[in-house]
Amino acid sequence: MSDSRRALITGITGQDGAYLAHFLLHKGYEVFGTFRRLSTPNLWRLQALGIFDRVKLIPMELIDSASITGALVASRPHEVYNLAAQSFVGASFEQPVGTGNVTGLAVSRLLECIRHVDPAIRFYQASTSELYGSNPDIPHHEGTTFMPASPYAAAKLYGYWVTRVYREAYDLFCVNGILFNHESPLRGLEFVTRKISNALAKVKLGLEDKVVLGNLDASRDWGFAGDYVESMWLMLQQDQADDFVVATGETHTVREFFEAACQAAELDPAGILEVDPKFMRPLDVDILLGDAGKAHKLLGWRPKVAFRELVEIMVRADLERWLRWQRGEQFPWDAFNYPSEMNILSRAMQV
Ligand code: NAP
Numbered sequence: 001m002s003d004s005r006r007a008l009i010t011g012i013t014g015q016d017g018a019y020l021a022h023f024l025l026h027k028g029y030e031v032f033g034t035f036r037r038l039s040t041p042n043l044w045r046l047q048a049l050g051i052f053d054r055v056k057l058i059p060m061e062l063i064d065s066a067s068i069t070g071a072l073v074a075s076r077p078h079e080v081y082n083l084a085a086q087s088f089v090g091a092s093f094e095q096p097v098g099t100g101n102v103t104g105l106a107v108s109r110l111l112e113c114i115r116h117v118d119p120a121i122r123f124y125q126a127s128t129s130e131l132y133g134s135n136p137d138i139p140h141h142e143g144t145t146f147m148p149a150s151p152y153a154a155a156k157l158y159g160y161w162v163t164r165v166y167r168e169a170y171d172l173f174c175v176n177g178i179l180f181n182h183e184s185p186l187r188g189l190e191f192v193t194r195k196i197s198n199a200l201a202k203v204k205l206g207l208e209d210k211v212v213l214g215n216l217d218a219s220r221d222w223g224f225a226g227d228y229v230e231s232m233w234l235m236l237q238q239d240q241a242d243d244f245v246v247a248t249g250e251t252h253t254v255r256e257f258f259e260a261a262c263q264a265a266e267l268d269p270a271g272i273l274e275v276d277p278k279f280m281r282p283l284d285v286d287i288l289l290g291d292a293g294k295a296h297k298l299l300g301w302r303p304k305v306a307f308r309e310l311v312e313i314m315v316r317a318d319l320e321r322w323l324r325w326q327r328g329e330q331f332p333w334d335a336f337n338y339p340s341e342m343n344i345l346s347r348a349m350q351v
């Protein structure tokens with residue numbers, strides 16, 4: 001073990017895990033991260049950021065307390081960032097029990113292990129704006145009433161409260177980051193922003209002729225993931241454990257995101273958008289808009305990338321990927337893991 005500060009990131013293979021690992025390495029941390037055993041490893045984001053060789057990977061499964069204890073003992077962290085979760089709201093309607101276990105109950109497993117292994121560990125819980133759900137009272141802030149509107153949000157509500165309970169009952173340094181949507185070129189392809197940037201890149205290159213979406217009227221407060229991971233770290237550097245909203249303070253509909261992305265790709269939006277009810281949820285969140293005033297004041301945190309720039313970054317990145325793929329290049333990328341991309345990838349290969 002080195003003398004530098006050590007961080008353990010659960011879910012290091014995900015979007016935020018990769019950006020946070022990158023951020024902490026730059027701060028001089030020794031970074032440990034957990035991954036789960038899959039039939040095909042999912043390490044493309046760490047490779048894309050060029051940090052795969054610099055992080056120490058530990059196998060861990062959130063439903064297995066023994067593996068959580070094992071990860072804590074192996075890494076002896078000063079800070080734990082709990083980012084691992086079943087994080088896709090849509091899937092939580094199909095897997096409500098599994099989501100409750102992994103996204104909710106697992107927070108108790110982690111906190112209980114921390115309490116016994118080393119109660120001095122500082123703990124960050126990835127809470128979410130989805131907690132506000134159907135509460136129309138915007139902008140949402142730390143005092144706004146939670147009204148979860150999905151099994152995912154209900155599970156996160158459990159995680160939020162149990163984090164507070166351990167703070168108060170056992171005096172552990174535990175915080176909730178109530179982060180509003182944050183996106184990037186490393187976002188999973190099932191989330192609407194990346195789905196749009198990826199689909200428009202294919203339309204631009206003549207590989208596809210339309211983009212098929214669900215609810216176009218939903219409105220989200222979208223920021224850049226690379227900015228948001230800094231707030232996680234800042235929360236764990238404070239004298240007092242507390243909970244913070246992290247947001248841009250701007251909200252846009254899915255339709256607006258689509259139109260901005262068309263502009264970035266220099267495509268005419270007319271005629272290339274289709275709505276399919278299969279992408280509608282049994283219950284959706286109409287609008288999210290965050291007031292990050294407390295984070296501005298106490299953490300000194302502010303978003304750097306604005307909406308238009310975020311859209312442009314994402315569209316540019318996906319265009320570049322499909323161009324590289326057309327040139328036959330090999331590079332870290334997720335399209336090959338998605339059934340939605342398979343017919344295009346295989347059709348083009350036969351040509
Ligand atoms: P993500 O890309 O979906 O990453 C989720 C991570 O959790 C992945 O590393 C995944 O591993 C891991 N994981 C899933 N199930 C697991 C299990 N059973 N055991 C161990 N690991 C498991 O999500 P993200 O966008 O980075 O978000 C990070 C966290 O912030 C999540 O908790 C999410 O709910 C929360 N959050 C996200 C946002 C946002 O807008 N991005 C906003 C608020 C809160 P695999 O790679 O193997 O799948």
Ligand code: G4F
Pocket residue numbers: 087088089090128129130179180181182190191192193195212213214215216218219220254279280281284285288
């Ligand atoms: O991109 P989404 O799937 O993200 P959602 O549901 O807001 O959840 C994300 O942000 C949360 C923070 O608020 C995180 F806690 C959570 O882990 C995740 O990162 O959907 C955004 C909106 C929804 O209203 C959805 O119904 O876009 C709408 N939408 C419209 N068409 C679509 C689609 N969503 C997806 N995924 N795919 C569509 O075709």
